[in-house]
Amino acid sequence: MAFLEGIISLGPWGGLGGDHWSYRASGGITEVVLRVEGNIKSISFIDASGLVSGTFGGRGNDPNDRGEEKKILYNLSVISWWNFLYPDSRKHVVGFHGRCGYYLDALGIFVPPADSHGSISAGQWGGPGGDPFSFRVGSWIKEIIVHEGANIKSLSFKDGNGQEYGKFGGKNANDTGEERRVNRDRWAFRVSKIHNWDIWRLCWNGGDTSLSFITNLTTRGPFGTATGTSFSVPIEGSVVIGFHGRGGYYLDAIGIHVKPGDIEGTISIGPWGGRGGDPWSYITNRGISQIVINVGSNITSISFRDTTDLDSATFGGKHPNDIGERKTVLINWPSEQLTSISGTYGNFSSLLTITSLSFTTNRTTYGPFGTVSGTPFSIPINNNAVVGFHGRAGYYLDAIGIFVKPQTTI
Numbered sequence: 001m002a003f004l005e006g007i008i009s010l011g012p013w014g015g016l017g018g019d020h021w022s023y024r025a026s027g028g029i030t031e032v033v034l035r036v037e038g039n040i041k042s043i044s045f046i047d048a049s050g051l052v053s054g055t056f057g058g059r060g061n062d063p064n065d066r067g068e069e070k071k072i073l074y075n076l077s078v079i080s081w082w083n084f085l086y087p088d089s090r091k092h093v094v095g096f097h098g099r100c101g102y103y104l105d106a107l108g109i110f111v112p113p114a115d116s117h118g119s120i121s122a123g124q125w126g127g128p129g130g131d132p133f134s135f136r137v138g139s140w141i142k143e144i145i146v147h148e149g150a151n152i153k154s155l156s157f158k159d160g161n162g163q164e165y166g167k168f169g170g171k172n173a174n175d176t177g178e179e180r181r182v183n184r185d186r187w188a189f190r191v192s193k194i195h196n197w198d199i200w201r202l203c204w205n206g207g208d209t210s211l212s213f214i215t216n217l218t219t220r221g222p223f224g225t226a227t228g229t230s231f232s233v234p235i236e237g238s239v240v241i242g243f244h245g246r247g248g249y250y251l252d253a254i255g256i257h258v259k260p261g262d263i264e265g266t267i268s269i270g271p272w273g274g275r276g277g278d279p280w281s282y283i284t285n286r287g288i289s290q291i292v293i294n295v296g297s298n299i300t301s302i303s304f305r306d307t308t309d310l311d312s313a314t315f316g317g318k319h320p321n322d323i324g325e326r327k328t329v330l331i332n333w334p335s336e337q338l339t340s341i342s343g344t345y346g347n348f349s350s351l352l353t354i355t356s357l358s359f360t361t362n363r364t365t366y367g368p369f370g371t372v373s374g375t376p377f378s379i380p381i382n383n384n385a386v387v388g389f390h391g392r393a394g395y396y397l398d399a400i401g402i403f404v405k406p407q408t409t410i
Contacts, residue, residue, distance in 0.1 A: 149178065272401065
């Protein structure tokens with residue numbers, strides 16, 4: 001999520017193809033026009049003043065591949081069918097953004113800012129079924145209660161003050177699953193000098209089929225059956241203060257609310273990639289104005305420049321015969337700010353390395369750079385600006401993650 005003139009951008013979700021597009025309505029959105037046949041060919045919008053957005057997607061030359069027109073009319077500014085992306089129905093959608101070319105490749109929404117919590121919301125992952133839920137604790141999460149079987153039946157939680165949250169899901173009286181409890185001792189984590197609590201990583205496989213909770217001491221799970229599409233949210237040195245998602249007969253979808261666990265107010269997310277090379281870290285108190293990537297069949301190295309023209313070290317690029325081609329991303333700070341990254345990692349020359357990278361700002365997406373192959377990674381992150389990077393590097397860029405800082409509103 002990012003702020004655009006007081007508006008929050010959620011997503012986009014979808015592919016990396018096509019070109020970036022963005023649409024902000026001058027009034028409420030009254031009509032959405034889709035062209036559909038097998039997939040979404042294109043989308044366009046009409047606002048309350050009758051202004052038409054233009055068509056996003058549908059650039060193919062084949063007149064027989066334009067799809068059938070479907071119109072959705074609205075009398076209200078709240079577009080409720082987007083609740084699976086943003087479960088707070090008190091917020092209304094004021095625009096859309098994404099990527100498009102021959103078809104509609106990716107789609108996200110613009111909504112007004114939420115209340116100030118000093119936190120970001122990551123996710124959700126899973127399906128659109130069930131009812132939305134969301135909670136933040138006032139203390140710390142002491143216990144997670146999982147009911148599992150072939151999938152995750154339900155989740156409930158208890159905080160350090162004894163207050164209970166949930167159950168979320170578990171409405172099928174004939175299939176409630178077996179109870180598992182994940183407990184933690186707050187003080188054991190403090191002694192280890194990990195900032196307070198919590199779940200470093202939340203792993204999800206196949207919609208509502210399995211979950212693992214990974215802390216600094218151990219992995220709890222997987223609960224359920226690890227099948228289907230997987231995701232992970234590596235979050236270190238931060239505080240998970242709640243969960244959100246959807247639940248009905250089972251746990252349909254889940255995401256997390258996170259706030260900084262250090263005095264600098266930054267949250268570490270990732271890294272993604274391999275375990276080779278040496279660990280590296282770069283963080284700036286200023287904005288990031290330039291990213292230099294050296295690219296071959298994979299990402300060979302990366303470096304940064306902040307808004308005071310201070311350059312970072314070069315991370316990776318130690319292979320003398322494979323330094324790659326230099327690519328530069330210029331970010332027009334402060335009107336443009338880096339908000340997220342995405343990419344892929346896979347095997348290259350017997351190493352697990354970063355094979356491609358894209359950089360997303362509040363204006364556009366740069367990339368992908370490298371070869372889009374292997375395992376994709378991306379994360380929808382809300383209320384943040386990227387203030388640094390970390391990972392592992394040697395001959396190539398082995399792994400990468402980001403430091404983010406929440407942007408709050410009053």
